[in-house]
Every structure is written in C-alpha cells, then in structure tokens.
Amino acid sequence: MAALRLVLGDQLSRSISCLQGIDKKRDIVLMAEVKSEATYVKHHKQKIAFLFSAMRHFAKSLKDDGFNVLYIDYHHDDNRGSLEAQVIWALEQHDLDEVIVTHPGEYRLWQAMCEWEKSLGVTVSMQEDNRFLVPQSFFDDWAKGKKQLRMEFFYREVRKHTGYLVNDGEPEGGKWNYDAQNREPMPSDKDVPARSHYEADKITQDVLALVEDTFDDHFGNLDNFAFAVTRNQALDVLNTFIDERLENFGRYQDAMVMNQPWMFHSHISFYLNCGLLDVKEVIEAVLQAYYAGEAPLNSVEGFVRQIIGWREYIRGFYWYFMPELATKNALNATRDLPEFYWTADTRMNCLKQCITETRDNAYAHHIQRLMVLGNFALLAGLDPEQVNEWYLLVYADAYEWVEMPNVSSMILYADGGQLASKPYAASGSYINKMSDYCKRCEYSVKEKTGHQACPFNYLYWDFINRHKAQLENNHRMGMILKTMGRMDDSKLQAMFEDAERFFDKLAVNEKV
Ligand code: FAD
Ligand code: DLZ
Ligand code: SF4
Numbered sequence: 001m002a003a004l005r006l007v008l009g010d011q012l013s014r015s016i017s018c019l020q021g022i023d024k025k026r027d028i029v030l031m032a033e034v035k036s037e038a039t040y041v042k043h044h045k046q047k048i049a050f051l052f053s054a055m056r057h058f059a060k061s062l063k064d065d066g067f068n069v070l071y072i073d074y075h076h077d078d079n080r081g082s083l084e085a086q087v088i089w090a091l092e093q094h095d096l097d098e099v100i101v102t103h104p105g106e107y108r109l110w111q112a113m114c115e116w117e118k119s120l121g122v123t124v125s126m127q128e129d130n131r132f133l134v135p136q137s138f139f140d141d142w143a144k145g146k147k148q149l150r151m152e153f154f155y156r157e158v159r160k161h162t163g164y165l166v167n168d169g170e171p172e173g174g175k176w177n178y179d180a181q182n183r184e185p186m187p188s189d190k191d192v193p194a195r196s197h198y199e200a201d202k203i204t205q206d207v208l209a210l211v212e213d214t215f216d217d218h219f220g221n222l223d224n225f226a227f228a229v230t231r232n233q234a235l236d237v238l239n240t241f242i243d244e245r246l247e248n249f250g251r252y253q254d255a256m257v258m259n260q261p262w263m264f265h266s267h268i269s270f271y272l273n274c275g276l277l278d279v280k281e282v283i284e285a286v287l288q289a290y291y292a293g294e295a296p297l298n299s300v301e302g303f304v305r306q307i308i309g310w311r312e313y314i315r316g317f318y319w320y321f322m323p324e325l326a327t328k329n330a331l332n333a334t335r336d337l338p339e340f341y342w343t344a345d346t347r348m349n350c351l352k353q354c355i356t357e358t359r360d361n362a363y364a365h366h367i368q369r370l371m372v373l374g375n376f377a378l379l380a381g382l383d384p385e386q387v388n389e390w391y392l393l394v395y396a397d398a399y400e401w402v403e404m405p406n407v408s409s410m411i412l413y414a415d416g417g418q419l420a421s422k423p424y425a426a427s428g429s430y431i432n433k434m435s436d437y438c439k440r441c442e443y444s445v446k447e448k449t450g451h452q453a454c455p456f457n458y459l460y461w462d463f464i465n466r467h468k469a470q471l472e473n474n475h476r477m478g479m480i481l482k483t484m485g486r487m488d489d490s491k492l493q494a495m496f497e498d499a500e501r502f503f504d505k506l507a508v509n510e511k512v
Contacts, residue, residue: 001097001098002023002026002027002028002094002095002096002097002098003022003023003026003027003028003096003097003098003099003100004027004028004030004087004090004091004094004096004098004099004100005018005019005022005027005028005029005030005099005100005101006018006030006031006083006087006099006100006101007019007029007030007031007058007102008037008083008101008102008104008109009031009033009037009051009052009054009055009274010051010105010273010274010275010399011102011131011274011275012054012055012058012231012274012275012276013131013275013276013278015130015278016102016130016131016275017102017103017127017128017129017130018100018101018102018127020127022067024066024067024068025068027068028068028069028070028090028094028096029059029062029067029068029069029070030069030070030072030086030087030090031055031058031059031069031070031071031072032071032072032079032083032086033052033055033072033073033074033079034072034074034079034080034081034082034083034085034086035074035079035081035082036081036082036083037082037083038074038215039215040108041389041392041393042215042217042218042219042393043215043218043219043393044218044219044220044362044393044394044395044396045211045212045215045218045219045220045221045222045362046220046221046222046224046225046227046361046362046396047220047362047393047395047396047398048211048215048218049204049207049208049211049222049225050225050227050229050270050274050362050396051274052073052074052207052210052211053203053204053207053227053229054227054229054230054274054276055071056071056073056203056207057203057229057230058230058231058275058276059071060203061230061231070090072086074210074214075210075214083109084112084116084119084120087099087116087120088119088120091120091122096122097122097123098122098123098124098125099116099120099122099123099124099125100124100125100127101113101124101125101126101127102126102127102128102129102130103126103127103128103129104129105129105273105399105400105401105402106399106400106401107318107319107322107323107326107400108400111323113126114126131272131273131275131278131279132279132311132312132315133158133162133279133280133283133308133312134158134161134162134312134316136315136316136319138157138158138161138316139154139312139313139315139316139317139319139320140316140320142154142157142316143316143320148421149317149320149418149419150421151309151310151313151419152176152177152309154309154312154313154316155176155305155308155309155310155313156171156176158308158309158312159171159176159308162283162308164283164287164304164308165287165300165301165304172297172301173297173301177301177305178250178297178298178301178302179302181250181251181298182250182251182253182254182298182299182302183253183254183434184251184252184254184255185252185255185433185434185435186252186255186257186260186263188436190252192257192260192262192263192264193240193244193245195226195261195262195267196226196228196236196237196240196267197226198226198227198228198229198233200225203229204225204229208222208225218393219342219359219393219394220358220359220360220362220394221359221360223360224360224361227270227396228270228271228276230276231276231277234268234271234276234277235277237266237267237268237271238266238268238271238277238281238282238285239285241266241267241268242285242286242289242294242295245264245265245266246266246286246289246294246295246299246300246303247294247295247296247299248264248299249264249265249266249295249299249302249303250296250298250299250300250301250302250303251264251298251299252264253265253302253366253367254367254371254434255367255434255435256350256353256365256367256368256372256431256434256435256436256437257435257436258353258435258436258437258440259353261357261360261361261363261364261365262363262365263365265365265366266303267363268282269397270363270396270397272307272311272397273397273399273402279307279308279311279312282307283304283307283308286300286303286304287300287304306366311402314401314402314405314406315401315402317405317409317418317419318400318401318402318404318405319401321405321415321418325404325405325408325409325415326388326404326408328384328408328409328414328415328416329383329384329414330413330414330415330416330417330470331381331412331413331414331423331467331470332381333381333382333383333384333412333414334381334383335380335381335382335383335503335506336382336383336386337377337382337383337386337387337390338380338382338506338509338512339509340352340355340511340512341355341373341390342355343355344356344359345511346511346512347441347442347443347511347512348376348441348443348454348455348456348512349437349438349440349441349442349443350372350431350435350437350438350441350456351372351373351376353368353372353437354368354369354372354373355373358373358394358395359394362394362395362396363395363396363397364395367434369391369395369406369411370410370411370424371424371426371430371431371434372431372437374407374410374411374412374424375411375424375425375426375430375431375456376456376459377411377412378411378412378413378423378424378425378463379425379456379459379460379462379463380459380503380506381463381466382412384407384408384412384414387407387411387412388403388404388407388408391403391406391407392404405419410424411424417474421474421476422471422474422476422477423463423467423471425460425463425464426456426460427454427456427457427460427461428443428445428454428455428456428457428460429445429457431445431456432445438454441454443455445457448491448495449491449494449495449498450494450498453498455498455502455512457495458494458495458496458498458499458502459499459502461484461487461492461495461496461499462495462496462499464477464480464481464484465484465492465496468481468484
C-alpha cells in the first residue's frame with residue numbers, strides 16, 4: 001500500500017504524525033503553496049513569506065534525506081489552488097492507495113477533510129495532531145462536567161501529568177504560580193537585547209519577491225523580515241532567548257515600551273505553531289537552564305505556564321467549543337472595526353504604537369494584544385467576527401485554534417465567561433502603569449472627561465454601564481459596579497457623552 005502523506009504549512013516537523021511509519025521509497029510526501037490557504041484571509045505579507053520559506057526549506061531537508069517529496073510552489077504549472085484539488089491531482093499522477101494527514105489546526109479545514117474520503121475515493125486516515133504536549137482527550141476529560149474551565153487548574157493537571165516543576169506531587173518552590181512577582185514596568189534605563197535576525201538566503205529571497213508581487217494588496221510590509229525559516233535557526237531563537245532574555249522574562253512580561261516591540265519575550269510562537277520547534281524540547285531546555293541556576297523560578301514558571309498552561313489550554317478550549325465559539329457574541333457587540341486598525345492613524349499613542357509594530361513585524365507581544373488592542377476592541381464593542389479576522393491575518397503566529405479563543409473568549413468576553421472569570425476591561429491608568437505610551441500621547445491619561453481626556457477612561461465606564469445588567473451576576477464585578485454606583489452622576493453623564501461623541505467620530509472615520 002503506497003500512501004500520499006500531506007504535510008501542511010504549519011506541520012513542518014519530522015515527528016509530525018502523518019510522517020510516522022513512512023516508507024521512503026514507496027510513499028510520497030505532498031506539500032503545496034495554495035491560493036485557498038494563502039488568501040482565505042488576507043494574511044500579513046510576512047506571515048506568507050515566513051511560511052512559504054519555512055515550507056520550502058523543510059521540503060528541501062526531506063528531499064536531502066531521501067524522501068520522495070512532491071512540492072508544488074505557488075506559480076507551479078500544476079498548482080491546483082486548493083489542498084483538496086492538489087491531493088486529487090497527486091492521486092491522478094501516482095499509484096497511491098491511501099492519503100494520510102495530521103488533524104489540521106483549523107475547524108474549516110478539518111470539516112473539509114472529513115469529506116475527502118468521499119470525494120477522493122481512497123482511504124483518508126487522519127492522525128492526532130501531535131504538536132502539543134497532551135492530546136485533545138486530556139482537555140476533554142478534564143473539562144467534562146465542569147461549570148468553570150479556568151486555565152490555572154488545567155495547568156496544574158498538566159504539571160502533575162508531565163512532572164514539570166513538580167516534586168512528589170508538590171509544585172517547585174511551594175507555589176503553583178509566581179505571577180505576583182511578574183508585574184513590573186520597565187525602568188527607562190533598561191537595555192533590551194536585539195531581536196534574533198536571519199539573513200535571507202536564495203529560497204527566502206525568491207519567496208519575498210513572490211509575496212511582494214502576488215500579495216501586494218495584503219496587510220503589512222516585508223522590510224523587517226528576519227524570521228528563522230529552518231529548524232536550526234528556530235533552535236537558535238530558542239537558545240538565544242534562554243541565554244539573553246529568560247532571566248528577565250517574568251519580571252517584565254506585562255511591560256510595554258515605546259519602540260521596543262520584542263522586549264524580553266521569547267518570539268517562539270511562530271516556530272512552535274508551524275512545527276519547527278517542539279513543545280517538549282522548549283520546556284526541557286528552559287528547565288535545564290533553571291536547574292543550572294541560570295534563571296529565576298518566577299521567570300521559568302511564568303514561561304512554562306504560557307506554554308504548557310495557556311497554549312495547551314487554548315488549543316483544547318478551541319476544539320471543545322467549536323463550531324459554536326465562532327459565532328459567540330454574548331455582549332452583542334456590533335461596531336465595525338475602525339479604519340485605524342489598518343492604518344495606525346490615531347491620536348491614541350498606545351494603539352498607534354501597537355498597530356504600527358504589528359504592521360512592521362507581524363508581531364506584537366501578549367500584553368499589547370490583550371490590554372491595548374484587545375481592551376479597546378472590548379470597550380468599543382467591536383464586532384467579534386471582524387476582530388477575529390483582524391487578529392488571524394495580522395500575526396505571523398496566528399491560526400484559528402489559537403487566535404479565536406484568545407480573541408472571542410479572552411479579550412471580547414464573547415463566550416459570556418467560559419474562559420475568563422470577568423471581562424479584561426481596563427481604563428487608561430493600567431496602560432499608563434505598564435508602559436511609557438501615555439507620556440507621548442496627545443490625550444491626557446489623568447483626565448477622565450473632556451476633549452483631552454484619555455478615551456480609555458470614559459470608554460471604560462461607558463462599557464461598564466452598557467453591560468451592568470449582565471455583569472451584576474458576576475461576583476468579580478461587584479466592587480467595580482459599587483464604585484460606579486458611588487460616582488457622581490454628572491461626572492458619569494459627562495463620560496457617557498464623551499463616549500457617544502467618540503463613537504460618532506468613529507462612525508464617520510474621523511481621526512480619534
Ligand atoms: P512569550 O510571551 O514569550 O510566551 C511564550 C509562549 O507561550 C508563546 O510563544 C506562546 O506559544 C505561548 N502563549 C503565551 N500566551 C498564550 C496564549 N494566550 N495563548 C496561546 N499561547 C500562548 N498566540 C499565538 O501563538 N497565535 C495567535 O494568533 C495569538 N493571538 C492572540 C490574540 C490575542 C487577542 C491575545 C491576547 C493573545 C494571542 N496570542 C496568540 C497569545 C500570545 O500573545 C502570543 O502567543 C505571544 O505574544 C507570542 O509571542 P512570544 O512567542 O514572544 O510569547
Ligand atoms: C497559513 C498558511 C498559508 C498562508 N499558506 C499555506 C499553504 O499555501 N499551504 C499549506 O499547506 N498551508 C498554508 N498555511 C497553513 C494552513 O492555513 C494551516 O495548515 C491551516 O490553517 C490549519 O492550521
Ligand atoms: Fe493610550 Fe490613553 Fe495613554 Fe493615550 S493616554 S497612550 S490613549 S492609555
């Protein structure tokens with residue numbers, strides 16, 4: 001039995017399940033750059049360039065090792081434009097009895113693949129997606145019957161299951177979570193190490209030219225392209241993070257600084273999510289540094305939690321709640337995404353910074369995505385469908401399994417609290433505390449009302465007021481609602497009027 005083994009653009013791993021048990025001589029590996037995947041949303045130019053280059057390098061390494069690889073590039077004469085059409089084409093060209101795939105990361109593709117056996121007329125075997133530490137069934141078993149699905153408790157189960165940072169069932173250092181030590185703003189004299197930068201080789205240069213030419217109407221620019229595109233380079237990113245950033249990762253995890261897009265974050269989501277790095281090797285490398293005394297526990301535990309907590313949880317959550325998650329809109333948010341999410345043309349310096357950096361790098365770090373871009377989307381009541389589309393296309397690490405729970409559930413509270421115990425809403429003072437953005441803003445973060453006032457301030461109370469009936473049942477909102485109840489009526493009224501004026505301007509695309 002000869003098999004066609006389809007490797008998707010985000011499955012670039014030698015140990016990916018669809019390559020396991022491969023017969024090098026008999027089986028064929030199919031990889032294809034196809035229009036349907038490259039344009040189902042208008043991905044950032046750097047995201048396409050990154051994936052196409054990483055795909056080409058991965059295919060080359062397989063070929064060099066003697067695998068039978070059919071690689072169909074974007075302008076290949078035989079390119080059929082979609083994964084299914086390309087598989088049909090491959091089956092017509094070669095004598096193959098079976099198609100083997102790994103469970104894809106997006107529901108739309110999974111749904112389509114479930115129909116392939118009928119349309120292709122051969123056995124299609126779908127293997128577990130093994131780019132994660134625990135299988136989907138681990139999440140499903142944990143979630144079943146629970147009223148609340150809080151990440152923290154899932155994370156502890158994964159810690160116990162894997163034994164990472166656990167000694168005889170007890171957490172390393174006595175606590176499961178050291179976040180209390182991880183909320184420092186950055187001092188102004190602190191240097192940030194430079195981002196890892198990889199020169200474009202011939203493969204990458206070809207891809208950059210292709211993207212510039214073929215996807216010129218997509219968001220973003222290619223000027224800052226410096227991604228790792230091979231496994232060795234991705235490992236170099238990981239090792240450089242451990243050597244240069246891990247020590248400070250925890251302390252400055254929530255900090256934001258003007259013109260510092262990369263901070264002390266790891267920048268490995270691109271590589272973890274496309275298969276170039278494996279979650280286990282990442283955790284084990286970080287733990288090795290910890291046990292060698294090279295990094296403090298607050299940083300190491302904080303980092304481990306992002307990966308074996310948040311990342312694993314988010315993936316489990318997506319598949320547990322799909323397809324319903326895609327249409328959730330518990331707060332009935334309907335406002336159109338403002339034009340400035342594309343142009344960065346806004347007076348609000350925090351948003352201007354985060355959108356400009358997103359456009360230039362196809363990256364923003366977590367707290368920018370959450371507390372600036374996401375917080376505004378929540379407070380302004382932006383339509384979840386449009387916000388999801390934006391996040392899915394602007395970041396080079398975005399696939400729906402990870403993007404949608406973060407957007408619909410974490411930032412927009414569109415699921416009504418299945419993920420978060422309360423909306424992540426904040427006024428300008430949070431942004432002021434954690435960044436230097438407000439110092440260079442045309443608005444004043446100290447003012448609560450009036451033309452000069454920071455819009456986050458009045459939008460915050462307008463949001464609380466708009467949703468007070470819904471939030472009243474949430475015990476974590478009790479204090480905030482009480483505070484609003486004690487506020488001066490005329491002050492509140494002025495803020496609601498400011499919010500209305502602000503929304504009127506947004507509606508006619510006037511600069512805000
Ligand atoms: P670090 O800060 O160094 O964190 C280490 C790793 O932890 C990341 O590489 C990532 O794999 C994992 N991680 C941390 N937080 C999360 C999280 N909330 N969900 C899943 N994994 C997490 N991450 C994506 O990979 N793709 C996305 O499309 C994406 N969209 C997001 C949208 C919103 C609204 C928010 C709030 C977060 C989103 N995240 C997404 C999570 C997080 O912002 C990114 O993983 C992180 O910024 C990637 O940069 P890094 O590798 O430097 O991360
Ligand atoms: C994101 C992406 C892009 C831009 N292009 C391709 C492609 O041409 N071929 C391919 O196999 N995969 C691509 N991908 C990744 C897929 O969209 C991804 O596999 C699915 O969204 C499932 O996560
Ligand atoms: Fe953002 Fe308000 Fe600060 Fe300006 S003052 S940077 S709008 S939080």
